[in-house]
Amino acid sequence: MTKKNVIVAQSGGPTVAINASLAGVVDAAIQSEQYETIYGSIYGILGILEDRLMNLSEKVSTVPNFIETLKFSPAMYLGSCRYKLPDYEDDDATYAFIFNQFKKYNIGAFFYIGGNDSMDTVLKLSHYGEQIGSDIRIIGIPKTIDNDLCITDHTPGYGSAAKYVAASILEIAHDTFIYSVPSVTIVEIMGRDAGWLTAASALARNAYNTAPHLIYFPEVAFDKEQFIADVKEQLSKRNNVIIAVSEGIRDKEGKYISASTATNDQFGHSQLSGTGKCLEYIVKESIHVKVRSVELNVLQRCAAHISSLTDLNESFELGSRAVSLAENGLTKCMLTLNRTSNQPYEISIGTADIKKIANEAKSIPREWINEAGNDITDVLYTYMAPLIKGEPKIAYADGLPTYLSVEHLDAN
Amino acid sequence: MTKKNVIVAQSGGPTVAINASLAGVVDAAIQSEQYETIYGSIYGILGILEDRLMNLSEKVSTVPNFIETLKFSPAMYLGSCRYKLPDYEDDDATYAFIFNQFKKYNIGAFFYIGGNDSMDTVLKLSHYGEQIGSDIRIIGIPKTIDNDLCITDHTPGYGSAAKYVAASILEIAHDTFIYSVPSVTIVEIMGRDAGWLTAASALARNAYNTAPHLIYFPEVAFDKEQFIADVKEQLSKRNNVIIAVSEGIRDKEGKYISASTATNDQFGHSQLSGTGKCLEYIVKESIHVKVRSVELNVLQRCAAHISSLTDLNESFELGSRAVSLAENGLTKCMLTLNRTSNQPYEISIGTADIKKIANEAKSIPREWINEAGNDITDVLYTYMAPLIKGEPKIAYADGLPTYLSVEHLDAN
Numbered sequence: 001m002t003k004k005n006v007i008v009a010q011s012g013g014p015t016v017a018i019n020a021s022l023a024g025v026v027d028a029a030i031q032s033e034q035y036e037t038i039y040g041s042i043y044g045i046l047g048i049l050e051d052r053l054m055n056l057s058e059k060v061s062t063v064p065n066f067i068e069t070l071k072f073s074p075a076m077y078l079g080s081c082r083y084k085l086p087d088y089e090d091d092d093a094t095y096a097f098i099f100n101q102f103k104k105y106n107i108g109a110f111f112y113i114g115g116n117d118s119m120d121t122v123l124k125l126s127h128y129g130e131q132i133g134s135d136i137r138i139i140g141i142p143k144t145i146d147n148d149l150c151i152t153d154h155t156p157g158y159g160s161a162a163k164y165v166a167a168s169i170l171e172i173a174h175d176t177f178i179y180s181v182p183s184v185t186i187v188e189i190m191g192r193d194a195g196w197l198t199a200a201s202a203l204a205r206n207a208y209n210t211a212p213h214l215i216y217f218p219e220v221a222f223d224k225e226q227f228i229a230d231v232k233e234q235l236s237k238r239n240n241v242i243i244a245v246s247e248g249i250r251d252k253e254g255k256y257i258s259a260s261t262a263t264n265d266q267f268g269h270s271q272l273s274g275t276g277k278c279l280e281y282i283v284k285e286s287i288h289v290k291v292r293s294v295e296l297n298v299l300q301r302c303a304a305h306i307s308s309l310t311d312l313n314e315s316f317e318l319g320s321r322a323v324s325l326a327e328n329g330l331t332k333c334m335l336t337l338n339r340t341s342n343q344p345y346e347i348s349i350g351t352a353d354i355k356k357i358a359n360e361a362k363s364i365p366r367e368w369i370n371e372a373g374n375d376i377t378d379v380l381y382t383y384m385a386p387l388i389k390g391e392p393k394i395a396y397a398d399g400l401p402t403y404l405s406v407e408h409l410d411a412n
Numbered sequence: 413m414t415k416k417n418v419i420v421a422q423s424g425g426p427t428v429a430i431n432a433s434l435a436g437v438v439d440a441a442i443q444s445e446q447y448e449t450i451y452g453s454i455y456g457i458l459g460i461l462e463d464r465l466m467n468l469s470e471k472v473s474t475v476p477n478f479i480e481t482l483k484f485s486p487a488m489y490l491g492s493c494r495y496k497l498p499d500y501e502d503d504d505a506t507y508a509f510i511f512n513q514f515k516k517y518n519i520g521a522f523f524y525i526g527g528n529d530s531m532d533t534v535l536k537l538s539h540y541g542e543q544i545g546s547d548i549r550i551i552g553i554p555k556t557i558d559n560d561l562c563i564t565d566h567t568p569g570y571g572s573a574a575k576y577v578a579a580s581i582l583e584i585a586h587d588t589f590i591y592s593v594p595s596v597t598i599v600e601i602m603g604r605d606a607g608w609l610t611a612a613s614a615l616a617r618n619a620y621n622t623a624p625h626l627i628y629f630p631e632v633a634f635d636k637e638q639f640i641a642d643v644k645e646q647l648s649k650r651n652n653v654i655i656a657v658s659e660g661i662r663d664k665e666g667k668y669i670s671a672s673t674a675t676n677d678q679f680g681h682s683q684l685s686g687t688g689k690c691l692e693y694i695v696k697e698s699i700h701v702k703v704r705s706v707e708l709n710v711l712q713r714c715a716a717h718i719s720s721l722t723d724l725n726e727s728f729e730l731g732s733r734a735v736s737l738a739e740n741g742l743t744k745c746m747l748t749l750n751r752t753s754n755q756p757y758e759i760s761i762g763t764a765d766i767k768k769i770a771n772e773a774k775s776i777p778r779e780w781i782n783e784a785g786n787d788i789t790d791v792l793y794t795y796m797a798p799l800i801k802g803e804p805k806i807a808y809a810d811g812l813p814t815y816l817s818v819e820h821l822d823a824n
Contacts, residue, residue: 014587043592075586082591163811167717170812174487175426175714177821179494180455203810208817239822294709302587305579306717308811388811398615399575399720399800400582405620409589410651 003034004108006323007048008056009041011114011121012082014075015157016304017315018143019404021113022077023070024319025141026056034327039105042408044081045112045121048101049094054078054408066404071316072392073403074304084117085124088131095128102136109137109326113319115144115155119334119358126332126354137326140334140354141318145301147196148361151352152336156318157301159311159387162200164300165189166388169204169244172294173211176240183290184231184241184283187212188276190300192248194363195219197300200384201244202376211242218248219364220373222257227279228286230374235289247275305401309390314347321349345386415446416520418735419460420468421453423526423533424494426487427569428716429727430555431816433525434489435482436731437553438468446739451517454820456493457524457533460513461506466490466820478816483728484804485815486716496529497536500543507540514548521549521738525731527556527567531746531770538744538766549738552746552766553730557713559608560773563764564748568730569713571723571799574612576712577601578800581616581656584706585623588652595702596643596653596695599624600688602712604660606775607631609712612796613656614788623654630660631776632785634669639691640698642786647701659687717813721802726759733761757798 008025010018022040029038038056041047047054060066070077088095102110112122122140129136142149145161169187176185189198195217204211213234216222234241249257258275276293283291318335325335333351340346368380395402420437422430434452441450450468453459459466472478482489500507514522524534534552541548554561557573581599588597601610607629616623625646628634646653661669670687688705695703730747737747745763752758780792807814 010590014590043590046592073586074583076590079592080590167812168711168715170815171486171714171716172710174485174716174815174818175710177818178422178426178455178488178492180458180491180822204812206812208819292710294711295707297706298584298587298704299580299706299711302583303580304583304586310811385810390811391808396803398797399722399802400579400616400618403582403586406586406589407620410592 003036005037005039005106006035006109006111007039007041007053007105007107008111008113009044009047010076010078011044011080011112011118012144013115014080014301015143015145016074016160016302016307017157017311018075018113019073019077020071020312020315021141021143021156021319023067024316025111025323026060026070027067028320028323030057030060032323032327035108035323040078043079044083045085046081046083047078048098051101053105069402069404071312072304072307072394074302077404077406079409082117085121088124088128092128095125098125099129099132099134107136109139111139111141111322113141113143115142115146116149116359116361119354122334123354123358130332137329137331139322139326139330140357141322142334142336143315145197146191146194148194148363150357150360150362153339153347154337154387156311156315158196160307161197161300162203162384163308163388164303164306165197165200165296166203167306168296169201169212169242170209173204173209173242176242180239181290182235182239183292184235184243184287186243186245186276186279186283186291186293188245188247188293188295190296191218191246193218193361195246196364198244198246199364199376199380200388202381203384203388212244213238213241214243214374215376216243216245216249216374217364217369218246218250219366219369221252222249223252224282227282231283231287235287243279245275245279249275304403305394307392308388309392310387312392318349325351342382342386415448417449417451417518418447418521418523419451419453419465419517419519420523420525421456421459422488422490423456423492423524423530424556425527426492426713427555427557428486428572428714428719429569429723430487430525431485431489432483432724432727433553433555433568433731435479436728437523437735438472438482439479440732440735442469442472444735444739447520447735452490455491456495457497458493458495459490460510463513465517481814481816483724484716484719484806486714489816489818491821494529497533500536500540504540507537510537511541511544511546519548521551523551523553523734525553525555527554527558528561528771528773531766534746535766535770542744549741549743551734551738551743552769553734554746554748555727557609558603558606560606560775562769562772562774565751565759566749566799568723568727570608572719573609573712574615574796575720575800576715576718577609577612577708578615579718580708581613581624581654582621585616585621585654588654592651593702594647594651595704596647596655596699598655598657598688598691598695598703598705600657600659600686600705600707602708603630603658605630605773607658608776610656610658611776611788611792612800614793615796615800624656625650625653626655626786627788628655628657628661628786629776629781630658630662631778632781633664634661635664636694639694643695643699647699655691657687657691661687716815717806719804720800721804722799724804730761737763754794754798
């Protein structure tokens with residue numbers, strides 16, 4: 001049997017585990033008996049459209065510890081894109097071009113590591129491939145810090161972001177507790193439509209730290225008066241109140257609390273900022289107390305130095321498994337993580353029909369949030385806790401983590 | 413000789429190394445032949461005024477690994493204050509009370525770990541003690557992430573904050589480089605009057621990363637038109653431009669840039685923007701390019717999980733040395749770090765007259781900044797580089813760093 005080649009690409013927003021999945025793909029493909037050269041498509045699907053492919057097999061043999069270092073390097077080694085494929089009924093030229101590229105590079109399998117929108121690309125390519133009778137395997141590997149993909153128990157990238165959020169809340173608590181004057185600190189956390197990452201703030205609680213004292217989710221309509229009452233009640237019990245809030249909270253009409261600054265990206269998602277600032281001003285006006293807001297911002301999705309080993313290992317395993325499943329003929333699907341046991345925590349890898357994943361989003365079940373809508377329940381705590389565990393051994397040089405060079409991207 | 417007791421307190425804003433100095437004091441005092449019980453004053457000097465003292469000797473014998481864990485725990489284990497002592501010519505009752513407390517607790521030495529304002533307290537207590545003929549040793553141990561204390565080569569706490577800033581810039585660079593579309597990312601860094609911490613962003617540069625591409629300091633008057641020209645020039649050379657800016661930049665009239673824009677949120681509150689946000693608006697208005705601002709905020713002074721071992725070791729050593737110097741009769745001074753060699757990096761501990769430290773601030777020498785005022789020079793790089801080196805071994809449990817409990821503070 002003549003060996004075929006593979007293409008792998010990364011798409012959507014960064015996480016610190018998406019390179020671990022790439023490392024898994026590379027690691028398995030390099031050992032594969034069916035596959036020869038591994039190409040990385042630069043800037044997601046755009047790399048195929050623009051003929052910008054990188055020979056990853058070569059990197060493995062020339063860069064020392066390539067796979068190990070790739071595993072813990074943040075964001076996308078291959079770059080990303082926010083490109084949405086046209087409907088092929090409207091425009092099949094793009095599809096014809098892509099499958100022509102596959103033919104040109106003798107491709108046997110295409111792996112796309114990404115979130116919701118990236119699975120839309122997997123779905124469309126799968127459909128088109130089916131229509132033209134292609135036998136190229138097309139497999140989606142999930143990632144998103146938002147944890148909002150359906151079917152999979154959780155998403156690669158979420159555990160590390162959750163760990164960053166929990167560690168930050170714990171450190172902010174230490175920072176806040178030092179003064180004896182009453183204060184309110186509001187921490188804004190990413191998650192446009194789902195509060196999974198904001199919920200992870202609760203993992204900061206331990207024997208001495210009760211923060212965060214209030215948590216607000218996109219899943220529960222935000223009520224300004226109730227918020228003020230909540231904060232006042234907390235201030236009657238303790239000196240320093242710490243609040244975790246999702247960037248995506250909305251009022252009962254569905255209007256974003258930060259709506260005054262919202263703009264739309266090309267997928268029609270609102271780009272939000274300033275929810276924490278907004279709550280800061282409510283507290284300032286309604287309660288006369290020292291108040292500060294902190295926006296965790298992009299570091300929650302790129303601070304690889306405090307990633308979760310559980311997350312990195314699972315992400316690597318998904319990449320690796322994608323290759324072996326492709327070898328066995330699997331196509332038109334996304335890999336999933338299924339939790340088979342919580343104590344001890346165990347997962348197995350499954351697959352899901354891509355149709356059931358693409359363009360769908362998973363919110364926190366309402367019953368996993370407390371009745372008042374301002375804290376998590378034990379069941380949500382139990383769900384999240386294992387995902388942040390374990391620390392990777394990251395090499396440092398001159399005081400900084402030694403990530404893999406991204407000199408092949410256009411940035412510098 | 414009857415043994416005396418000691419009091420130690422912490423004051424001012426947090427750093428991740430200030431507990432290392434406390435650990436050094438405790439470690440040396442516990443082994444001392446002159447000193448018996450070590451008291452910690454809760455909330456800085458306020459603990460003495462309000463009679464809130466904690467028995468640290470007891471903690472050492474009851475809390476497992478107390479000194480080791482204290483060394484890497486962030487912020488102030490004893491709490492802090494922003495309390496300025498009155499002039500004793502106006503009101504010596506406060507001083508009489510403090511020295512009465514010293515007598516009541518049989519105190520032989522008082523150690524105050526803090527920044528500029530805290531050294532003012534050390535100075536005033538020293539003067540008063542001298543006046544009443546007290547033989548109590550009063551010693552200041554420096555700390556501040558701002559690195560703006562005079563005489564000392566650098567300040568404890570600066571190296572760790574600098575490491576956090578450099579690591580964050582590096583990770584933000586990875587996050588930013590993934591898209592092929594042009595973008596500008598502005599990172600706002602603490603330092604109201606001195607640009608030392610902002611300068612540390614340059615330590616993120618390595619074989620593949622040229623970011624930050626522009627750096628703006630409080631030491632150089634900010635010119636909006638020159639800034640726009642700088643950014644345009646950078647965008648002509650690369651896709652993704654990353655800018656580090658101090659929160660304290662001012663225009664040539666000395667007016668803070670952060671004061672120049674205000675926006676309204678949806679509740680109609682006027683919001684005073686941060687400096688980063690302000691530059692974001694300037695870019696948005698003047699250059700049509702994707703732009704984002706990130707405020708590192710309090711995490712740069714409390715993210716102990718990525719502290720500099722060099723910084724923690726020096727801070728510990730200062731605390732320890734303060735005790736032995738007090739035993740030898742030293743008083744009315746602040747300890748300093750003197751750099752005796754840069755390659756290899758070596759420091760010695762010295763002392764400085766407290767009068768020359770208190771209420772003075774040290775800016776970056778103008779010649780350590782490039783002529784254009786938008787980057788550092790090699791001499792500044794060489795000065796900063798050794799300070800961020802080394803990683804402490806921090807114990808993790810359930811995915812999070814295990815810091816020392818602060819349940820004795822009022823927060824919870």
